[in-house]
Amino acid sequence: MAGTLTAGLLLLADSRLPSGGHGHSGGVEALVERGLIATTADLEVFLDGRLRTSGTVPAAAAAAACGLAAHPDREPEPDWASWDEAVSARTPSAALRAASRAQGAALLRTVTLAWPGPAVEALRALGGVHHPLVLGVAAAAAGGTPLDAAGLALHHMIGGACTAAVRLLGLDPLAVAAVAARAGRRAEAVARTAGDAAAAAVADADPALLPGESSPLHDVLAQLHDSSEATLFAS
Amino acid sequence: MHRDDAFDLMTAHPPLAAGPAGPLRVGIGGPVGGGKTALVAALCKALGSELSIVVVTNDIYTTEDADFLRRHGVLPDERIRAVRTGCCPHTAIRDDITANLDAVEDLVARHDPDLVLVESGGDNLTATFSYGLVHAQIFVLDVAGGDKVPRKGGPGVTRSDLLVINKIDLAPLVGADLDVMRGDAEKVRDGRPTVLVSLRDQPDAAPIAEWITTQVRTRRAG
Ligand SMILES: Nc1nc2c(ncn2[C@@H]2O[C@H](COP(=O)(O)OP(=O)(O)OP(=O)(O)O)[C@@H](O)[C@H]2O)c(=O)[nH]1
Ligand SMILES: [Mg+2]
Numbered sequence: 044m045a046g047t048l049t050a051g052l053l054l055l056a057d058s059r060l061p062s063g064g065h066g067h068s069g070g071v072e073a074l075v076e077r078g079l080i081a082t083t084a085d086l087e088v089f090l091d092g093r094l095r096t097s098g099t100v101p102a103a104a105a106a107a108a109c110g111l112a113a114h115p116d117r118e119p120e121p122d123w124a125s126w127d128e129a130v131s132a133r134t135p136s137a138a139l140r141a142a143s144r145a146q147g148a149a150l151l152r153t154v155t156l157a158w159p160g161p162a163v164e165a166l167r168a169l170g171g172v173h174h175p176l177v178l179g180v181a182a183a184a185a186g187g188t189p190l191d192a193a194g195l196a197l198h199h200m201i202g203g204a205c206t207a208a209v210r211l212l213g214l215d216p217l218a219v220a221a222v223a224a225r226a227g228r229r230a231e232a233v234a235r236t237a238g239d240a241a242a243a244a245v246a247d248a249d250p251a252l253l254p255g256e257s258s259p260l261h262d263v264l265a266q267l268h269d270s271s272e273a274t275l276f277a278s
Numbered sequence: 279m280h281r282d283d284a285f286d287l288m289t290a291h292p293p294l295a296a297g298p299a300g301p302l303r304v305g306i307g308g309p310v311g312g313g314k315t316a317l318v319a320a321l322c323k324a325l326g327s328e329l330s331i332v333v334v335t336n337d338i339y340t341t342e343d344a345d346f347l348r349r350h351g352v353l354p355d356e357r358i359r360a361v362r363t364g365c366c367p368h369t370a371i372r373d374d375i376t377a378n379l380d381a382v383e384d385l386v387a388r389h390d391p392d393l394v395l396v397e398s399g400g401d402n403l404t405a406t407f408s409y410g411l412v413h414a415q416i417f418v419l420d421v422a423g424g425d426k427v428p429r430k431g432g433p434g435v436t437r438s439d440l441l442v443i444n445k446i447d448l449a450p451l452v453g454a455d456l457d458v459m460r461g462d463a464e465k466v467r468d469g470r471p472t473v474l475v476s477l478r479d480q481p482d483a484a485p486i487a488e489w490i491t492t493q494v495r496t497r498r499a500g
Contacts (some may be wrong), residue, residue, distance in 0.1 A: 066364040149376030177312040210365040275338060277362040277377070 051158065051185025052056040053148075055178070055195055058202050063149030067142055068207030068276035069093075069200055076271075083218045086208045090201055091225040094233050096258040098200055100133045101175040102193040102237035102255045103136075103244070108179025109192035110245040112162035121162075121177070121180035122248075123169050129250030136262040138269035142278035147174040151182065158184035176245045189241055193234035201226045207276060298379075298410065300386050302497045303394040304490060305371060305407035307434055308418035311401025313444040313477050315343045316407050317418060321490060322352035327390040329494065332357045332385040334378060336367050336399040343397055359385055367399030368406075375411040382411070393494055403432030405421035414439040414493055416486070423444045427455040428462040436466045440473065440489055447476040 049228050054060055071089070074080040080089055104126070109233045111121040134140045148171060154163055166172045183194035205223045211215050237254065244252035268274055306314045315335075322331055332347055333353060335343035337360065344360040348352050359381040363370035370378055381393055396412055398405060408416045417438035419427055422445055428435055435441060449456050456474055463472045473485045 059373065062377040063374060065366050065369045065374055066362050066377050068364065130410050134472075145377070145380065148380060149374075152376055152379065207364065274362060276364045 047186065047188075049186040052182065052187045052195070053189075054157070055181055056233070058199070058206065060243060061149070061153045063146045064199060065204055065206070066201050066277045068211070068278065069204040070261050070264060070268075071204045071207040072211060072274060072276045073268040073271075075208070076268075077253070077264075079213065080208065083214050083222055085209075086205065086214070087217065087222045087225065090204060090222065093200060093204070093261070094226065094230050096199060096256045097261060098197055098233050099237045099254045099256050100130070100239070101200065102198040102234055103241045104130050104173065104175035105134075105179035105182065105192040105196040106189035106234075106238045106241035107245050107250070107253060108162075108176040108258060109183040109189040110179075110188060112180040112183035114191075120165070122167050123172070126176060126250045127169065127172050129177060129253050131214055133253065133255045133257070134153055135257060136170060136265040138265045138278060139262065141175045141269075142265075143175070144171045145277070147172045147177045150174060150177045154181040154259070157181075157234075158198075158217075160184050189245075190234060190238040193237045193241070194230065195248055196237075197230040197234055198227065202228065211275070248257065280354075294417075298413070301394055302336050302414070302490075302494050303395045303396060303412040304389055304493065305398060305412035305415035307371065307401065307407060307415060307438070308442075309397040309402060309420065309423060310419040312418040312423070313442075314397050314400070314418050315346050316477045317416070317442065317444070317483060317486065318343075318395050319347060319350055319352045320481055321487055322347070322476055324482045324484070324487040328491075329409060329415070330389060331393045332389050332391045332393065334360075334381045334383075334385065334394070335360045336363050336378070336397060338363070338365070338367065340398050348383050352415050352482070357385065357389060357492060361451070363399055367401045368404070371398045371407045373397070373408075375408050380412050382438065388467065393490065403427070403430060406433045406437060409494060413497065416440045416442055418442045419446055419459075421454045421456070421459070422448045422452045424452070425459045428459050428466075431466050436465060436468075438470070440486065441467060442486060443472065443474045444477055446474050447452045449478050452455065452475055457494065 114227055129138055158181055178195055179192040182195055201223050205219045208214055209219050240254045308314055318333055344358045347358055357477035361377045361381050405447040415438050443459050
């Protein structure tokens with residue numbers, strides 16, 4: 044089924060939806076601090092790398108969660124804990140795991156009120172679930188497909204980094220919007236790949252089939268950022 | 279020196295019936311350097327023996343306010359949480375309160391306090407707390423910011439539950455007219471209380487501590 048842009052999906056895509064995202068830079072602050080991102084062009088290169096590597100992990104996790112939640116009468120019920128563990132296993136930085144869990148909890152507060160349902164309740168019961176799983180479940184409740192969920196995960200990855208870069212560096216927000224638009228086009232292919240992997244994992248009820256790409260520099264900087272005293276963003 | 283402890287606490291608007299469950303949560307906002315942390319420290323000292331207090335800070339560089347409170351020994355470490363706001367202190371207290379809610383709820387679960395103080399990062403006159411996060415809010419202005427500030431208004435000045443005009447000891451030095459400040463504030467505050475203090479000269483923040491005590495009591499009774 045082709046994705047449909049429901050009002051719910053538009054809300055989920057909106058960075059103004061309370062979800063804790065504004066306090067996270069997606070790794071940009073650590074790079075800016077070290078002079079590794081200084082311009083709009085740097086930001087674009089960074090985003091390209093992120094999307095192709097560690098971008099697939101949240102995208103596939105969100106797509107899988109959406110696929111799992113879309114069939115509430117699925118038997119047996121999804122083992123959400125094992126999917127959550129799979130995300131942890133693919134997030135080697137403890138700081139990034141904590142950031143993902145914090146944003147998952149934040150989004151879950153809003154989702155619980157806006158799109159209540161059995162899958163949302165299951166995540167609440169589990170507690171401290173990773174952000175992409177909450178996003179995927181919310182996408183399903185908002186009428187979205189797994190591909191939509193993967194797209195949302197990448198959209199937020201791009202949006203969070205772009206917003207942080209504008210705030211930290213005073214980049215031209217219009218130029219950064221153009222970067223985001225180009226990155227968004229590149230993200231479509233990543234979302235499709237992630238969606239396919241997620242579909243296979245869901246079909247086999249096997250979270251181990253989720254993709255596991257990573258960006259080592261991103262992980263290392265996240266740890267350094269976390270132990271740094273003077274930071275504006277939580278990650 | 280102009281002192282003003284005598285405002286009618288009972289005309290303070292009643293604490294909100296709605297809003298989050300649990301202990302009274304009071305937001306403390308206002309422009310940079312107005313004395314928010316000084317007020318938090320004063321309240322912890324003044325009320326610490328009768329109330330169990332926890333504090334959430336939202337400074338731009340996380341640990342600044344929290345460190346101050348630790349250094350001055352007004353609260354043990356484990357009763358302070360710092361929230362990072364991603365260059366957007368007003369977002370964290372108004373539009374997306376989730377990180378602050380996490381911090382508040384965690385402190386409440388650990389310490390079962392009577393009072394939660396949430397200090398906003400220093401911001402501008404338009405920054406106010408969401409009542410999804412706090413039950414009542416105090417807005418702190420600095421006399422040295424100029425006596426025109428209350429006239430400028432903004433939601434902090436007009437709608438806060440208690441307006442504190444701090445650093446009245448500096449009024450003669452900066453040529454600020456306190457009567458003008460009070461008059462301009464009262465014009466737009468629709469009966470909500472305003473208090474003029476110097477936290478330097480009145481380190482017990484007596485009128486504000488009294489206001490908080492009333493709020494805690496009313497909430498308990500309600
Ligand atoms: N003269 C004078 N100085 C004061 C008074 N109250 C606070 N200060 C000083 O004003 C400065 C700023 O006070 P803080 O309490 O840090 O202000 P703040 O609102 O928490 O500042 P930010 O968190 O940075 O926005 C400190 O140096 C205080 O000692 C006062 O009543 N009179
Ligand atoms: Mg302060």
